[in-house]
Amino acid sequence: xxxxxISPSDCKESDVTDERIYxxxxxxIKAMGFFGAGSLLASSAxxxxxxxxxxxxxxxNLFQQSALDYSxxxxxxxxxxxxxxxxxxxxxxxxxxxxxxxxxLAQSFKVNPWQLKISGEVENPYTLDYDDLHTTFSLEERIYxxxxxxAWSMVVPWIGFSLAELVKKAKPxxxxxxxxxxxxxxxxxxxGQKSRRLGGGIDYxxxxxxxxxxxxxxxxxxxxxxxxxTLPPQNGAPVRLVVPWKYGFKSIKSIVGIxxxxxxxxxxxxxxAPNEYGFYANVNPAVDHPRWSQASxxxxxxxGLFAQNRIPTLPFNGYGEQVAEMYRGMNLRKYY
Amino acid sequence: MAIKVxxxxxxxxxxxxxxAALYPLISLYYAAFQDRLGGDPVEAVIHxxxxxALNLLLLSLLLSPLAKxxxxxxxxxxxxxxxxxxxxxxxxxxxxFLFFEVQFDLQLFVDEVFKRPYITVGMAAFLLLLxxxxxxxxxxxxxMRERWQTLHNFSYLIALLVVIHFYWSVKSExxxxxxxxxxxxALMALRRHKLQSWVRRKHSLNKS
Numbered sequence: 001x002x003x004x005x006i007s008p009s010d011c012k013e014s015d016v017t018d019e020r021i022y023x024x025x026x027x028x029i030k031a032m033g034f035f036g037a038g039s040l041l042a043s044s045a046x047x048x049x050x051x052x053x054x055x056x057x058x059x060x061n062l063f064q065q066s067a068l069d070y071s072x073x074x075x076x077x078x079x080x081x082x083x084x085x086x087x088x089x090x091x092x093x094x095x096x097x098x099x100x101x102x103x104x105l106a107q108s109f110k111v112n113p114w115q116l117k118i119s120g121e122v123e124n125p126y127t128l129d130y131d132d133l134h135t136t137f138s139l140e141e142r143i144y145x146x147x148x149x150x151a152w153s154m155v156v157p158w159i160g161f162s163l164a165e166l167v168k169k170a171k172p173x174x175x176x177x178x179x180x181x182x183x184x185x186x187x188x189x190x191x192g193q194k195s196r197r198l199g200g201g202i203d204y205x206x207x208x209x210x211x212x213x214x215x216x217x218x219x220x221x222x223x224x225x226x227x228x229x230t231l232p233p234q235n236g237a238p239v240r241l242v243v244p245w246k247y248g249f250k251s252i253k254s255i256v257g258i259x260x261x262x263x264x265x266x267x268x269x270x271x272x273a274p275n276e277y278g279f280y281a282n283v284n285p286a287v288d289h290p291r292w293s294q295a296s297x298x299x300x301x302x303x304g305l306f307a308q309n310r311i312p313t314l315p316f317n318g319y320g321e322q323v324a325e326m327y328r329g330m331n332l333r334k335y336y
Numbered sequence: 337m338a339i340k341v342x343x344x345x346x347x348x349x350x351x352x353x354x355x356a357a358l359y360p361l362i363s364l365y366y367a368a369f370q371d372r373l374g375g376d377p378v379e380a381v382i383h384x385x386x387x388x389a390l391n392l393l394l395l396s397l398l399l400s401p402l403a404k405x406x407x408x409x410x411x412x413x414x415x416x417x418x419x420x421x422x423x424x425x426x427x428x429x430x431x432x433f434l435f436f437e438v439q440f441d442l443q444l445f446v447d448e449v450f451k452r453p454y455i456t457v458g459m460a461a462f463l464l465l466l467x468x469x470x471x472x473x474x475x476x477x478x479x480m481r482e483r484w485q486t487l488h489n490f491s492y493l494i495a496l497l498v499v500i501h502f503y504w505s506v507k508s509e510x511x512x513x514x515x516x517x518x519x520x521x522a523l524m525a526l527r528r529h530k531l532q533s534w535v536r537r538k539h540s541l542n543k544s
Contacts, residue, residue, distance in 0.1 A: 089375020097509040100374045150507075152376060200509035272508055291452050291505070293444065298378060298437070304371035305378065310439045 063107045065229040070139035070159045079301045081154035083227045090234045092253055094190035097200040102234035105191055109233035116239055120260035121176035133224050133239050137161035142221055144244035147283045147317045153297045158242050159225035164216045172260050179215045180265035181208045182257040208252040209265040219244060219322050245319040247281045278336040283317035287336045338407035357421040378436040385432055389425035392418055393495045394519055401526040416472055423469040426462050454504035461497035464490050495520055
């Protein structure tokens with residue numbers, strides 16, 4: 001069990017790259033010229049404007065994160081991914097398909113007011129407002145590995161509450177077999193929902209789903225923060241799912257709705273490419289993505305190009321003890 | 337109206353091309369070694385060198401139609417060096433994958449090249465480009481005579497393979513690969529007479 005691997009001591013704050021240095025990386029890329037840089041330029045120029053090549057991003061335009069009250073987890077046995085990398089390397093196509101784009105295009109995203117509606121096959125449908133997200137359930141820190149389907153991974157100190165608590169409060173009926181999650185649809189705020197180029201040709205809103213037993217698993221987390229503060233928009237503010245034994249795309253961001261349903265909900269990546277992205281999407285080194293191996297992964301921590309960080313991928317991302325039971329008897333090659 | 341450039345300008349222009357091709361590459365690796373290239377410097381260097389190679393390939397294919405249409409014959413003098421830089425970027429792209437993505441796991445490297453069609457296609461393009469780069473000196477060109485041109489006509493196929501490699505590699509963001517594909521089609525359209533004459537010749541050969 002993960003908990004046993006954690007010993008009470010401080011997180012490595014020294015790993016964190018200074019925010020201003022980190023935000024300056026765009027200038028480095030932009031200053032690199034015209035030839036190869038063409039495509040990198042083109043995408044950020046779409047929104048940032050090509051003329052601000054030497055312009056520092058004003059600090060006041062940054063999204064303001066606030067401190068959270070939570071019970072800390074202590075340090076993990078594994079090296080944490082620096083905060084700047086967690087908040088600067090994001091797959092959140094609503095804010096652009098390139099990893100650096102969400103951090104650039106999401107800073108003015110409004111998270112308050114917010115409404116997360118819990119509905120469907122439940123006795124007690126309810127709505128969580130922005131403040132409720134931080135006060136209704138007790139917040140705790142959990143350090144989880146995040147394994148992206150693209151074969152890179154991070155170690156993230158999330159803060160959040162157990163999804164099981166949210167489910168219990170709703171009192172699901174016997175017909176509730178699945179949970180369907182939905183991301184905010186607001187093209188005015190989310191440029192990727194407006195532009196096919198920025199949004200990667202996905203039909204929005206982004207939707208994801210879990211079986212109800214998966215949602216009740218103690219590992220499933222509704223996250224409202226990381227590194228001690230509320231989530232920045234590029235990581236899915238104000239509230240997102242974290243299911244650490246599944247590929248990252250299951251961990252849907254900026255959630256406005258959770259609906260309890262009887263049938264398996266359609267899910268965004270599964271609709272887009274069913275042969276590449278399954279509904280379950282459990283991390284599984286034995287089942288390759290059709291276009292790349294899932295047997296190993298690159299762990300993103302600190303260090304530049306020469307940081308040797310390819311490590312074997314573990315079944316269920318190393319959380320087999322807590323989750324494998326739910327899939328007993330299932331053919332995981334078929335239900336990938 | 338032919339546009340001429342004084343002879344003495346050519347070395348200066350060539351120096352500029354060298355700078356324009358090398359400076360981005362050097363800054364890229366410098367930033368990547370310093371871990372100042374976003375969250376994942378490995379992905380950044382792979383994408384940058386890959387796109388860079390494709391840009392240079394397409395640029396090299398643009399030069400001769402441009403030289404003809406605008407009567408700017410001096411442009412032809414830049415074709416070889418731009419083609420060679422396309423190879424350099426392509427070489428960096430492949431080495432990035434080997435060094436930084438699979439991290440010298442040769443078995444994984446070979447497996448990925450053969451198992452993943454988009455990588456197979458990309459590797460085929462790279463090997464063809466290697467053959468072109470290896471035969472790019474004047475001496476070899478003279479030795480090879482007509483066969484040299486035949487070999488170097490493979491640049492059309494290489495660019496096509498790279499465009500396919502790019503399209504195939506993305507998850508869902510196909511707009512940019514499609515833009516590159518349309519640039520490729522346009523470049524081939526500029527050569528339609530040459531391409532048509534090949535087809536005709538082959539056709540008549542088959543008949544006789």
